[in-house]
Amino acid sequence: xxxxxxxxxxxxxxxxxxxxxxxxxxxxxxxxxxxxxxxxxxxxxxxxxxxxxxxxxxxxxxxxxxxxxxxxxxxxxxxxxxxxxxxxxxxxxxxxxxxxxxxxxxxxxx
Amino acid sequence: xxxxxxxxxxxxxxxxxxxxxxxxxxxxxxxxxxxxxxxxxxxxxxxxxxxxxxxxxxxxxxxxxxxxxxxxxxxxxxxxxxxxxxxxxxxxxxxxxxxxxxxxxxxxxxxxxxx
Numbered sequence: 001x002x003x004x005x006x007x008x009x010x011x012x013x014x015x016x017x018x019x020x021x022x023x024x025x026x027x028x029x030x031x032x033x034x035x036x037x038x039x040x041x042x043x044x045x046x047x048x049x050x051x052x053x054x055x056x057x058x059x060x061x062x063x064x065x066x067x068x069x070x071x072x073x074x075x076x077x078x079x080x081x082x083x084x085x086x087x088x089x090x091x092x093x094x095x096x097x098x099x100x101x102x103x104x105x106x107x108x109x110x
Numbered sequence: 111x112x113x114x115x116x117x118x119x120x121x122x123x124x125x126x127x128x129x130x131x132x133x134x135x136x137x138x139x140x141x142x143x144x145x146x147x148x149x150x151x152x153x154x155x156x157x158x159x160x161x162x163x164x165x166x167x168x169x170x171x172x173x174x175x176x177x178x179x180x181x182x183x184x185x186x187x188x189x190x191x192x193x194x195x196x197x198x199x200x201x202x203x204x205x206x207x208x209x210x211x212x213x214x215x216x217x218x219x220x221x222x223x224x225x
Contacts, residue, residue, distance in 0.1 A: 032211055043114070043201045043216030044153065087152075097143075097166065098214065100153040 004088045009105045012082075018075040020104050022088030025069040031092055033064060035073045037084040038103075044087070047073065078108045114204050114217035115184075122223045123192050131187040131220045135204030142185040143203040143214060144177055153201065159185060192224045 005023040012018040024033065034049040048055055048062045050071075055062045061074040075082055087103040115134040123129050135142050144156040146169075156169040159179040170177065174192075179185040189196055199221050203214035 034213065036213075038153075041218075043203075043218045044214075046213035046215065049211065049213060097155050097158065098145075098153075099155070100145075102152055 004090055004101055006086075006088055006101065006104045008102065009107070012075075012078045012106060012108050014080060014108055014110050015077055018078040018082065018106060018108070020073040020075075020086050020088075020106065021070065022073070023070045024088070024090045027068050027090050028092075031090050033062065033068075033071050034089045034091065034098070035060070035062065035086065036089065036098075036100075037082075037086045039081075039084040044100075047086075078106075080108050080110065082106065083108045114202055114215050116200075116202050116217035116220050118220060119218070120221050120223070122225060124225055125193055126191050129189040129192050129196070129222055131189075131200050131202075131222070133185040133187070133202030133204075133217060135185070135202075136215050139204035139206050139215070141205045142179050143205075144185075144187050145201045145203065145216075147199045147201065147219075149198070156187075189222075192222070194224050197222055197224045 032049050032051050035047040036044040037047055038044045048057055048060050050062045050064055052064055064071045085103040085105050087100050089098050114136055117132050140161050142159045145153040146156055147153045157177045158166040161179055162181050174190045176188045199219045201216050201219045203216045205212050205214050
């Protein structure tokens with residue numbers, strides 16, 4: 001599975017959009033981009049995933065560049081409860097042996 | 111629709127004792143995964159099971175650790191003769207049968223402390 005690179009930390013003001021980048025320059029054609037987050041003392045929570053088209057759900061939007069070498073997770077209106085570590089994971093289909101890196105620690109402040 | 115249930119939430123064991131961690135997957139899910147998170151570290155895959163079968167245990171330590179997912183009942187992660195280095199949060203996740211890219215649903219973990 002391809003390796004991902006994320007900034008270690010980011011800050012965001014409450015109510016503003018949080019844009020979390022992820023580089024995955026070695027991604028192969030059949031690998032998906034997944035985003036999970038882990039709020040302190042809880043288990044990881046699935047957010048969104050995509051292959052090459054942009055995706056949106058009730059939690060977030062995922063923008064994948066045309067060459068698929070990077071992506072951005074967008075939380076359109078961040079709240080204090082969005083403070084968490086966000087993990088970008090690239091993997092093949094098949095059973096989900098997720099490889100968690102160090103992620104981005106997002107701090108949403110009032 | 112209950113999520114993935116793990117118990118106990120916290121478990122304290124003395125060195126040399128056994129730890130048994132239980133995981134009930136979401137209703138209708140027959141794939142179970144166990145992950146371990148050491149203090150201040152990321153999650154590491156341990157084992158993937160289907161009902162009555164271990165599919166991939168490449169992340170399991172070679173000794174003292176075992177996992178099962180019987181036909182009836184929860185999945186069990188068993189750690190024999192625990193040592194201080196086993197202190198960690200252990201997370202279970204589940205996914206539906208035959209869904210190749212379905213996301214995993216995680217429980218809130220069991221925090222094991224070895225004294």
